[in-house]
Amino acid sequence: MEFFEVLRKRRSIRRFQDKKVPGELVEKLLKAAFLSPSSYNKRPWHFIVVDDKEKLWRLSKAKLGASGLATAPLAIVVTADGEKSDVWIEDASIAAEHIHLAAVALGLGSFWVQIRNRMHNEEKSAEEYVRELLDIPENYRVLCIIGVGYPAENKPPHGEEIFEWGKVSYNRFGMPFEK
Numbered sequence: 421m422e423f424f425e426v427l428r429k430r431r432s433i434r435r436f437q438d439k440k441v442p443g444e445l446v447e448k449l450l451k452a453a454f455l456s457p458s459s460y461n462k463r464p465w466h467f468i469v470v471d472d473k474e475k476l477w478r479l480s481k482a483k484l485g486a487s488g489l490a491t492a493p494l495a496i497v498v499t500a501d502g503e504k505s506d507v508w509i510e511d512a513s514i515a516a517e518h519i520h521l522a523a524v525a526l527g528l529g530s531f532w533v534q535i536r537n538r539m540h541n542e543e544k545s546a547e548e549y550v551r552e553l554l555d556i557p558e559n560y561r562v563l564c565i566i567g568v569g570y571p572a573e574n575k576p577p578h579g580e581e582i583f584e585w586g587k588v589s590y591n592r593f594g595m596p597f598e599k
């Protein structure tokens with residue numbers, strides 16, 4: 421699939437078929453993540469592959485907006501060593517997006533579940549909830565979870581309306597950019 425087509429076809433898929441993601445595709449998703457750039461090439465990330473049904477169900481309870489993980493056959497939890505890099509958020513975000521895009525190219529669907537800065541309930545952060553569930557060491561920060569699987573919903577690719585030319589300036593902020 422041509423790269424621009426991958427970009428247009430990338431939609432958030434939150435319902436999945438009851439079908440395992442083959443090991444070789446899981447490996448490709450992880451390779452896509454490892455191909456990410458990172459500040460000073462520190463590569464602070466650590467990915468947790470989850471296909472255990474019970475754990476996926478528990479992850480779906482991490483916060484509001486995570487429920488799609490209950491039908492996902494696979495989740496990749498994106499973490500990074502916050503002591504290794506002061507820009508671990510950026511590094512981990514790029515890796516997460518690589519996974520999200522690679523899924524499209526591989527005929528899979530996926531969605532991003534934000535964990536950092538989100539709450540599980542009034543007392544506990546979503547990050548703490550996920551940390552406890554998956555035994556993640558304190559120095560590793562949890563950015564997000566990418567739920568992955570074969571889509572059980574059909575979403576159209578993004579159309580022309582996605583291109584918000586009014587959000588582009590030319591040479592100076594506020595000067596219209598003429599295509």
Ligand SMILES: Cc1cc2nc3c(=O)[nH]c(=O)nc-3n(C[C@H](O)[C@H](O)[C@H](O)COP(=O)(O)O)c2cc1C
Pocket residue numbers: 430431432433434484485486488531532533534535
């Ligand atoms: C930083 C970030 C956090 C997101 N958090 C969630 C989330 O917690 N749960 C969810 O279902 N979708 C989440 N999304 C997906 C967005 O809702 C989605 O990308 C947006 O609605 C646009 O739809 P599209 O992905 O189909 O283009 C998140 C996306 C990003 C980039």
